[in-house]
Amino acid sequence: MIEPEESGREQQEQEMDLIRRYILYGILFRVVMVDMDSTHQVVLKLTYDSVFQELSRWAERQHHAIRRLLRQRGCYVVHSQKQEHIYVVQYRQRGYLREAIYSIEILRAECQELVRLWVARKHMIGT
Amino acid sequence: MTKANKRIIFLIDMQSFYASIEKAANPALRNQPIVVAGDPERRSGVVLAACPIAKTYGVVAAEALWQAQQKCRRLVVVRPRMETYMHISVQITQIFESFTDKVEPFSIDEQFLDVTGSVHLFGDVYQMASQIRKRVWLETGINCRVGIGENKVLAKMACDNFAKKQEKGVFWLKKEELEQTLWKLPIEKLFGVGSRMKRHFHRMGVYEIGQLARLSPAVLTQRWGVNGEVLWRTAHGLDDSPVSLRAYDTQKGIGHHMTLPRDYHTAAEIKVVLLELCEEVARRARSKELMGSVVSVGCRGADLDAANGFGRQLKLEEQTNDAMTLYEAVCRLFDRHWQGTPVRSVGVNLGQLVPDNVLQLNLFTDNHRRRSLAHAMDGIRSKYGPDAILRAASLLGAGQAKERARKIGGHYK
Numbered sequence: 001m002i003e004p005e006e007s008g009r010e011q012q013e014q015e016m017d018l019i020r021r022y023i024l025y026g027i028l029f030r031v032v033m034v035d036m037d038s039t040h041q042v043v044l045k046l047t048y049d050s051v052f053q054e055l056s057r058w059a060e061r062q063h064h065a066i067r068r069l070l071r072q073r074g075c076y077v078v079h080s081q082k083q084e085h086i087y088v089v090q091y092r093q094r095g096y097l098r099e100a101i102y103s104i105e106i107l108r109a110e111c112q113e114l115v116r117l118w119v120a121r122k123h124m125i126g127t
Numbered sequence: 128m129t130k131a132n133k134r135i136i137f138l139i140d141m142q143s144f145y146a147s148i149e150k151a152a153n154p155a156l157r158n159q160p161i162v163v164a165g166d167p168e169r170r171s172g173v174v175l176a177a178c179p180i181a182k183t184y185g186v187v188a189a190e191a192l193w194q195a196q197q198k199c200r201r202l203v204v205v206r207p208r209m210e211t212y213m214h215i216s217v218q219i220t221q222i223f224e225s226f227t228d229k230v231e232p233f234s235i236d237e238q239f240l241d242v243t244g245s246v247h248l249f250g251d252v253y254q255m256a257s258q259i260r261k262r263v264w265l266e267t268g269i270n271c272r273v274g275i276g277e278n279k280v281l282a283k284m285a286c287d288n289f290a291k292k293q294e295k296g297v298f299w300l301k302k303e304e305l306e307q308t309l310w311k312l313p314i315e316k317l318f319g320v321g322s323r324m325k326r327h328f329h330r331m332g333v334y335e336i337g338q339l340a341r342l343s344p345a346v347l348t349q350r351w352g353v354n355g356e357v358l359w360r361t362a363h364g365l366d367d368s369p370v371s372l373r374a375y376d377t378q379k380g381i382g383h384h385m386t387l388p389r390d391y392h393t394a395a396e397i398k399v400v401l402l403e404l405c406e407e408v409a410r411r412a413r414s415k416e417l418m419g420s421v422v423s424v425g426c427r428g429a430d431l432d433a434a435n436g437f438g439r440q441l442k443l444e445e446q447t448n449d450a451m452t453l454y455e456a457v458c459r460l461f462d463r464h465w466q467g468t469p470v471r472s473v474g475v476n477l478g479q480l481v482p483d484n485v486l487q488l489n490l491f492t493d494n495h496r497r498r499s500l501a502h503a504m505d506g507i508r509s510k511y512g513p514d515a516i517l518r519a520a521s522l523l524g525a526g527q528a529k530e531r532a533r534k535i536g537g538h539y540k
């Protein structure tokens with residue numbers, strides 16, 4: 001049997017993880033659309049908009065799914081702001097205001113990992 | 128519940144700090160053995176940090192890059208980015224500050240936290256340590272280890288000797304249990320005992336920390352003065368120093384040291400570097416509004432073990448933060464003590480610091496003019512970079528100022 005305090009700590013750590021994924025998907029779906037606009041600035045033989053849009057939609061769906069999950073657990077993001085080299089997120093967790101300070105470089109790397117995950121997933125569905 | 132008079136101090140150490148940052152920033156490196164090392168083309172081909180995978184091949188920090196590459200053929204070498212590491216270190220301090228207001232950075236990858244007053248807000252000591260580890264991992268991608276003790280030395284030794292060696296990365300070193308824990312370790316595991324001190328202790332027949340702890344403090348004081356007493360106190364887990372950002376407020380000296388890319392053989396070459404160091408020391412003293420009256424110079428050869436260098440100091444007639452005045456004194460010391468041996472490492476230090484808001488007037492030199500010239504140069508350098516104005520000597524082959532401007536602490540920005 002899990003002791004109540006232990007499960008509370010685990011729950012809190014899971015929520016820290018969820019907040020991070022929520023932020024990552026939120027950044028990803030926006031960044032993909034910005035990158036799509038950037039490809040419009042150059043002359044290409046083909047258009048890749050559908051790839052960008054599908055990736056962005058997938059990230060956005062994940063973002064909203066995690067947001068719903070967080071709401072069910074009594075967590076929601078109050079404020080997020082980029083400050084020089086960090087990305088500061090304030091969120092409310094069952095009444096407590098908490099803060100997460102992410103390194104922008106790490107967020108970028110993790111978004112890149114999510115793109116790789118999406119490609120691998122598409123590949124698996126295709127085969 | 129903790130006793131009212133007992134503090135709870137954490138020493139949090141980042142695992143392979145530079146290498147972990149590089150791995151977190153580049154997912155392609157995550158399953159590869161990597162080292163962060165200087166430019167192998169230049170002198171700086173030394174391993175600054177090795178990731179845990181590289182360490183399984185026997186690669187260790189501070190060894191030559193070529194040696195590390197011999198141990199591991201598929202070693203990935205990443206160039207250091209000191210500015211990024213400093214930003215992440217500050218970010219980690221900010222994370223710690225959400226757990227306690229008493230945070231003291233001990234080095235770029237180690238920080239002390241006094242959590243006595245805030246631990247009850249986060250459950251117990253172990254839960255708090257676990258939360259801190261989780262947050263640092265999620266927000267920076269770095270694994271950290273937590274040493275816990277009732278003072279700073281116990282926390283430090285808990286981290287270095289126990290937490291780093293355990294999977295869960297947390298260890299509480301309790302003073303009541305020192306006999307069963309710390310005292311069983313070899314003498315070199317005691318905080319403050321290096322390789323030389325270890326040799327001294329071995330000659331005395333002291334091989335374990337417990338043996339040192341059982342000695343009379345008078346024996347140690349007689350041999351090493353106050354340092355001997357400090358070692359005895361450390362072995363008994365005694366330390367009253369507070370966790371405070373103000374610990375380093377009182378500056379005793381301003382110094383710069385440089386390891387050269389090759390051996391310098393002539394006085395003319397070495398003096399170019401000495402002048403550059405004097406410029407840096409004087410500039411830093413001015414930025415802190417300080418002047419010093421004791422200047423010291425250190426020179427060493429490539430073989431750091433051989434005692435073929437010197438370190439001497441000189442009392443100046445009046446306090447200064449002027450580069451040329453410093454340089455003249457440094458040259459006097461250098462000319463007097465240099466034996467003509469090749470030099471690989473040089474350092475200049477300015478001590479006995481006082482505020483620079485009082486200027487000694489001199490009949491023969493125009494100190495006012497020198498001072499305003501120096502401040503004008505400082506202004507240009509802070510606006511356009513440290514190599515915006517250089518002395519002509521720095522453009523000679525021996526000059527290092529241009530290369531040094533691209534670095535922080537001797538490593539690339």
